[in-house]
Amino acid sequence: xxxxxxxIETIRELPDDVDWSDIENKIHFMSAIxxxxxxxxxxxxxxxxxxxxxxxxxxxx
Numbered sequence: 001x002x003x004x005x006x007x008i009e010t011i012r013e014l015p016d017d018v019d020w021s022d023i024e025n026k027i028h029f030m031s032a033i034x035x036x037x038x039x040x041x042x043x044x045x046x047x048x049x050x051x052x053x054x055x056x057x058x059x060x061x
Contacts, residue, residue: 006030 001009010030011023039045 003034006034 007027007030010026014023014026
């Protein structure tokens with residue numbers, strides 16, 4: 001499914017009384033999800049253990 005088709009389907013699934021801001025927010029959210037999935041496919045992620053280790057280090061400083 002193309003990006004355009006995904007956007008149209010996303011808008012179709014919204015309630016009829018949705019306003020422009022809600023549409024914009026939903027499309028932005030879906031775009032962010034897709035970007036995250038692309039990052040995962042490309043290996044552009046940080047392992048959970050590494051993140052929790054860094055967080056623990058930042059908190060104790």
